[in-house]
Amino acid sequence: MSQEFYEEQCRRLFKTYDVDQSGVLSIDQLTKLLKDRDHTTPEGTPPTQDEIQYVLWFADLNNDSCIDQKELELALKAWEAYLQERKRMQAKLLAFDESGSGSLTLEELQAYLTHINLGHLVEHEEAEAIFRLADIIRDGVIHTAELALATHIWKTSRRQKEGKSQMCSVM
Numbered sequence: 001m002s003q004e005f006y007e008e009q010c011r012r013l014f015k016t017y018d019v020d021q022s023g024v025l026s027i028d029q030l031t032k033l034l035k036d037r038d039h040t041t042p043e044g045t046p047p048t049q050d051e052i053q054y055v056l057w058f059a060d061l062n063n064d065s066c067i068d069q070k071e072l073e074l075a076l077k078a079w080e081a082y083l084q085e086r087k088r089m090q091a092k093l094l095a096f097d098e099s100g101s102g103s104l105t106l107e108e109l110q111a112y113l114t115h116i117n118l119g120h121l122v123e124h125e126e127a128e129a130i131f132r133l134a135d136i137i138r139d140g141v142i143h144t145a146e147l148a149l150a151t152h153i154w155k156t157s158r159r160q161k162e163g164k165s166q167m168c169s170v171m
């Protein structure tokens with residue numbers, strides 16, 4: 001799909017969902033858009049709170065809890081990427097949910113991070129820092145979209161560390 005076509009599609013989508021023509025998509029309008037564009041669940045299944053916040057985390061650049069026309073492209077990309085990952089994330093959550101609560105505690109997240117760190121222990125402190133950033137609906141546990149975000153944050157921080165150590169070895 002060409003960039004031009006994509007932008008045109010974004011413009012049209014924005015118009016369709018900004019039903020009050022306020023120039024931004026409110027949380028309710030964004031929720032409807034995400035629901036309509038999710039073809040992986042039965043029709044009409046709404047996104048969960050953590051999924052909505054996940055999209056905002058990536059797309060709401062000016063932090064006003066609304067999506068403007070420029071942010072919509074980011075929101076759609078974040079949502080599409082997440083939908084492709086969701087099944088895998090749900091399976092991971094299930095696998096590390098020792099207590100069977102349907103979400104992960106800090107200790108369970110630490111075990112998951114250690115697992116994606118190829119078995120090398122991720123320290124409590126680091127796991128806690130990631131937990132705090134990823135608990136975007138602030139209910140003290142990690143849900144599926146929050147686990148996807150925790151994974152993203154962890155990978156980004158690893159890449160930064162590797163980048164630094166590579167620089168050190170060059171110098």
Ligand SMILES: [Ca+2]
Pocket residue numbers: 059060061062063064065066067068071
């Ligand atoms: Ca915004």
Ligand SMILES: [Ca+2]
Pocket residue numbers: 134135136137138139140141142143146
């Ligand atoms: Ca949470």
